[in-house]
Amino acid sequence: MNNIAQLEGMRCRKHYFTLPLDYAQPQGPTLKVFARELQGLQTNAENLPILLYFQGGPGFAAQRPLANSGWLKRALQEFRVLLLDQRGTGLSSPVSYRTLSGLSATQQAEYLRHFRADNIVRDAEAIRQQLSPQMPWSVLGQSFGGFCILHYLSAAPEGLQQAFITGGIPSLTRSADEVYRATYQRVLDKNREFQRRFPDAQQLLNTLAAHLRQHQEYLPNGDRLTVEMLQLLGINLGMMQGPEAVYYLLEQALLEGTDGQILNPLFAEHFTQMLSYHTNPLYVLLHEAIYCQQTSSNWAAQRVRAEYPEFAPDAAELLLTGEMVYPWMLHQISNLRPLQPCAELLASKPDWPTLYNLQKLAANKVPVAAAIYSEDMYVAREYSLETAAQVANLRYWLTSEYEHNGIRMDGEHILDRLIALNKGAQLR
Template identity: 60%
Template sequence: MQIDNILSGIVSKKHFFNVPLDYQQPEGEQLSIFVREIVSTENQHLSLPYLVFFQGGPGFGAVRPVENNGWIKRALKEYRVLLLDQRGTGLSSLINTTTLEHLTPQEQADYVCQFRADNIIRDAEVIRAELANNQPWSILGQSFGGFCVLQYLSAAPEALTEAFITGGIPSLTRQADDVYKATYKRVITKNNDFYHRFKDADILIAELADFISENDVILATGEKLTVEMLQLLGVNIGMEQGPEAVYYLLEQALINTAQGRKINPLFLHQFSQFLDYNTNPIFALMHESIYCQQFHQRGANWSAHRVREQFPKFNYQKGQRLLFTGEMIYPWFFDQFEQLKPLKAVAEIIAAKSDWNNLYDVDVLLQNKVPVTAAIYSEDMYVDMNYSLETAQLVDNLTYWITSEYEHNGIRIDGEHILDRLISLSRKKSIR
């Protein structure tokens, strides 16, 4: 059944596709993959090329458009845009505690490990065959979506006319430990910037950390708030407008009452909205696997947790400055977050897994013919600029734009300009 919806300046169509859970067993269990096709109202009757958007993550559904603005506005000038809910997310077959509860931990691990970038690209190829009649199309990847772009360029470059990447060029060769060592250093810099900007943040956070340590503080989602959990707010400080949001949250955490200082119920509600671990379990289960390759012959084995030992500043002590952490996954998540607790055993199995497939083919990328343009953010807290530049030297026909104007999620803030810049770079390259 075809469903058309009208948004502000956009016509939206829903598509569902059946794909194998495991492409090595194509006749086995099937998944449903959802794609939202959008086109501007003025172009709805035109035959336009497709641009497929790969969302950041892993484990997050594609953006839900509200109106024709931002990067979507620029894209819809010349494309029909496909917003892909990657397997396990959005309206595609979901992964969460409910959908996995009928499986044993080992069965859960075998299932979840089918939700990497390689199968996301295989899903895209099924969709291209059915929706685009196997015609090549353009792709755009933000953050982890950029990792998907490099996998697509490795596995099926003949499917692509051009590729765009924003804040998401992965290392092709480095292990997870290397990535997290670099990440902790950048997170320290972002912490320093945060405390420099917000002069009373030290006092606000110290008071809140003391209160949490001395009292049982229960969040709206049912967890007991811990200092370690408080540090996780740092995942937001590397985003555009993220430091401001974190500061304003902390500013209202404690209130004066007739019984003394108390936790603000508003804070308890809003805090849970700043973290996605309960609602998007793929991120906690599979994030470290995006840095694992077959030739490493080792698993991530809680890389961020192990590497943290080299940065003792992150181990908060009363009287010291609290440092926020960033995009790190820790084993204690599966002891503290309510929706992750049932997944503790599968998380341990995945962390120990060492026989991951390679996601990138350096030999293919060295001979890449697909025009690729990428925005590299020099101040990016999540994706190391130096590692991105290393990769850029290994991908032929890749042109990059380095800028300090934006944080990691710049496409959300100034997407029309960023995508226009990348498209212009691609067109100039094609002319040459």
């Protein structure tokens, strides 16, 4: 069967790999890991070196490209691109409450402890040994993908020719509590900016929240729309065009029915589409674990939230939250509810392995170019700069031109500048 698909301006080839669940037990259970290889249409494109893309997340599959555009357009000039579905996502042994239903909560937690950046990188290196055994490859990481690259540099730098990071330089040592204190402050700033840009947004939020406190309204998937769930819309405030999308959604939240105000079905449908917790459980189950090294998170975002009473769901002036995850989500979101005992076990796990080798990073020889977005709501600028100073051979471009999803909005330009950085070009 021909395994090469044709898309606008490029060819695609599917790759499936059988890899260990636990690399400490290579003869034990295995996973299917999927990656999609993209090639340009130019002569000899099939022989170009490989650029592996680490998707943001955790818990999201790699993008499904439609055409040779955006950052792919720039990348395919010099590389073949490999879009990796990280384990548990997309076509890589995907995780959901249904795929885990035959396991006890303890067994589920034991299984999912293998789904952090360390094992994602082990998968990547095992794939490189099959596709590019004689040559290190280049890597590009967006958001959580950058976290994976910092681990790659710590664990297997010999596999890397160069690295590019966009919006994803983590702290190497700070706790989840410290990360969320910084995050809440940035989310406060984004709320203020949202209210400044859209003067009636606060009243729209307050009116909708009051309605939800007095009436039981439900989303198309059957979940009740609570005030706490409404606040989750704030995850979009840190994206380019995200505040606009939230505002236009709030404008049409309520309708006048024969018996008073009712929730607009159009709002309910679009609200569900703007949040992905119900379809991407790994994001909730492992989000806080990406910050844990020899410690547990114990629902850090929930605990730290108590230090910021402005975010209380019963506040007179309702604010939106960010990308934090909360234990109540495992009760209110039906697709997560069966995984609630597992989530509690993962949140209390005290011995997550260390992710970063500070000595190796200080002596790093792999060229790294990073875009740091100064107004990033998700990854603290100060922590990114702190880490950049601890990693040798890392050059960064600090810019206020983009929000966290800059690679999606202007990826061709951003990747071009990062490639130039690694080539030693002087940025103008």
